[in-house]
Amino acid sequence: xxxxxxxxxxxxxxAGWAGTSAGVAVGLKHTDSAKIVRTALISSAFxxxxxxxxxxxxxxxxxxxxxPMGLILGWGVFPAVLVxxxxxxxxxxxxxxxxxxxxxxxxxxxxxxxxxVFGRAVRESKRGAVLSFLAGSLAVILAAGLAxxxxxxxxPNFLNAAKVLIIAHIPLAIIEGAVTVFMVSWLKRSAPxxxx
Amino acid sequence: xxxxVLVLVLALWAxxxxxxxxxxxxxxxxxxxxxxxxxxxxKMSCREARVFSPKDxxxxxxSGRTDEEGRFAFVPDxxxxxxxxVRDEEGHQCTADLTITQDFLDGRTQSxxxxxxxxxxxxxxxxxxLGVSVIFNLALILRRSKHAH
Numbered sequence: 001x002x003x004x005x006x007x008x009x010x011x012x013x014x015a016g017w018a019g020t021s022a023g024v025a026v027g028l029k030h031t032d033s034a035k036i037v038r039t040a041l042i043s044s045a046f047x048x049x050x051x052x053x054x055x056x057x058x059x060x061x062x063x064x065x066x067x068p069m070g071l072i073l074g075w076g077v078f079p080a081v082l083v084x085x086x087x088x089x090x091x092x093x094x095x096x097x098x099x100x101x102x103x104x105x106x107x108x109x110x111x112x113x114x115x116x117v118f119g120r121a122v123r124e125s126k127r128g129a130v131l132s133f134l135a136g137s138l139a140v141i142l143a144a145g146l147a148x149x150x151x152x153x154x155x156p157n158f159l160n161a162a163k164v165l166i167i168a169h170i171p172l173a174i175i176e177g178a179v180t181v182f183m184v185s186w187l188k189r190s191a192p193x194x195x196x
Numbered sequence: 197x198x199x200x201v202l203v204l205v206l207a208l209w210a211x212x213x214x215x216x217x218x219x220x221x222x223x224x225x226x227x228x229x230x231x232x233x234x235x236x237x238x239k240m241s242c243r244e245a246r247v248f249s250p251k252d253x254x255x256x257x258x259s260g261r262t263d264e265e266g267r268f269a270f271v272p273d274x275x276x277x278x279x280x281x282v283r284d285e286e287g288h289q290c291t292a293d294l295t296i297t298q299d300f301l302d303g304r305t306q307s308x309x310x311x312x313x314x315x316x317x318x319x320x321x322x323x324x325x326l327g328v329s330v331i332f333n334l335a336l337i338l339r340r341s342k343h344a345h
Contacts, residue, residue, distance in 0.1 A: 007283070007287050036338055037339070043331050047327050047328065147287060151287050158285070165286045
């Protein structure tokens with residue numbers, strides 16, 4: 001889901017950095033000292049998740065953990081994603097530093113949206129498993145959709161590619177939904193304060 | 197006389213046809229074969245590939261597609277820094293930078309490549325640990341600064 005360097009237009013790159021700067025500023029304000037270690041832990045998990053390959057038929061992909069990140073960190077997801085993506089770009093050559101603003105916004109906004117829409121319901125509803133699955137799946141589809149919009153805004157010829165991008169991420173969305181159900185149910189039993 | 201003119205015209209026309217004939221021979225030049233793949237290990241099959249020579253970095257001297265195994269080859273005709281860019285429709289792009297030496301063109305050495313590939317094995321493990329370490333050190337610095345305020 002990382003968009004590479006040299007593809008997006010200057011306007012899209014600037015918009016990405018603007019959105020990311022705002023998100024990180026608000027995120028840092030919401031992250032008090034008690035939550036910093038938790039944020040580092042989740043950021044590390046996101047950083048390492050990109051190395052876990054999942055085979056889907058003849059192809060393969062990697063986990064994003066967008067929904068668990070959003071549900072645990074809330075607004076604090078933006079700084080966590082920015083740090084992890086910076087290190088992925090520098091150490092693993094995923095994405096790039098110029099396009100970092102767009103990539104951070106795509107993933108941070110998707111994770112935050114899931115938190116705002118499903119956060120309370122996942123914690124309190126009896127249908128937590130269903131909602132967790134929806135949160136995990138929709139976070140991936142939303143991120144793929146935002147990546148597609150970024151490409152289409154750069155060049156309208158990318159519009160078909162954007163549709164393909166969303167369809168191609170459906171298997172990952174299902175897997176992420178299942179992973180989110182597992183993680184949320186485990187956190188509810190073992191460390192409910194993480195979801196508070 | 198008319199027959200003679202007709203024969204001459206036909207002969208000239210046939211000459212034109214022969215001038216547009218086609219042929220082939222095995223090239224003596226050395227090609228650079230490359231393999232492109234995603235960080236997940238999946239091959240970049242049938243993706244758009246463009247080759248940029250040291251003489252012109254803006255316009256591709258060759259374009260085409262990788263094969264089903266993600267392979268693409270080109271034949272450099274001068275020394276210098278060559279670039280091959282392979283991209284897919286989803287925004288992924290892989291750039292291969294290659295320094296072609298005159299010795300390589302003359303058949304004396306292999307090319308020197310600067311691959312931008314995912315690190316493997318112990319290198320990957322060390323980078324992963326370094327990343328986690330940086331994250332927690334940043335958290336520590338941020339926590340101290342918040343406590344100070």
